Amino acid sequence: MNPIAKLLVMAGVILIIVGLVWQVGGRFLNLGRLPGDIVVEKENFRFYFPLMTSIIVSVVLSLLFYLFRFFKS
Known part of the structure; x- marks a missing residue:
């Protein structure tokens, strides 16, 4: 199968x-x-930045990509 198709x-x-x-x-x-x-x-302002959520999602995705690369070889 073509590598782009696999991806x-x-x-x-x-x-x-x-x-x-x-x-x-x-x-x-x-x-x-x-x-x-x-x-x-604040009264007319709301700011939300999901810092911890971003870190957790980043760690999970990094582990998944590492496992995909590990089992691909």
Whole structure:
């Protein structure tokens, strides 16, 4: 199979898995409201920066890509 086709199929599978986890796990995983996320609320202003959520997502994606690369070789 063409390497680009493999990449697109793998990306599609990953997106489907992430979508299912987001849909089903959203009730149990409180991503987006973790301790460490920055929320500033003023009278007419609200600023939200999901710092801890970004770190967790980055670590999980890094591990997944490492495992894909590890098992590909």
